[in-house]
Amino acid sequence: PQRGHTILQHVAELINPVTGSWDSELVNEIFWQQDARTILAIPLLEDFEDIWAWHFDDKGRFSVKSAYHMLREKQEQQAKRQVGEASDQIEKFKWSEIWKCCCPPKMKHFLWRLAHN
Structure with missing residues (x-):
């Protein structure tokens, strides 16, 4: 996918289901380098539902x-x-x-x- 144009709809789709951590390869592929670093620095919390954001x-x-x-x-x-x-x-x-x-x-x-x- 091109940066800024992806079919992902939920944050959970950026998380590796086996390890429970960010799928860093996917995050780096989808987002610009600075944004990817910021995302990957966010600690993941378990048992949180996705919410709508503006x-x-x-x-x-x-x-x-x-x-x-x-x-x-x-x-x-x-x-x-x-x-x-x-x-x-x-x-x-x-x-x-x-x-x-x-x-x-x-x-x-x-x-x-x-x-x-």
Whole structure:
């Protein structure tokens, strides 16, 4: 990969899973020398989860807009996860119960749409 252009998304991907230390070869390949030295000097702590950090935009600038896009991306990923969880619940739901309700058809339709989020 070219410096500054990589497909890595998590800090954990820069850590050697066997040794539990920085993958110095990968860090040196991806980052500029000064940045790589700084990264490799950071002590690694075990059992820490990756967190979202405010990333710069396409022009290398930090802006409210870049933070907004990062937040929207995170929300979309969470929504996809929730839809996956909801689809499991939807499969268990007895749809025939909605259609058996003693209410106007438009209410049945509304309940069906509500159940599908």
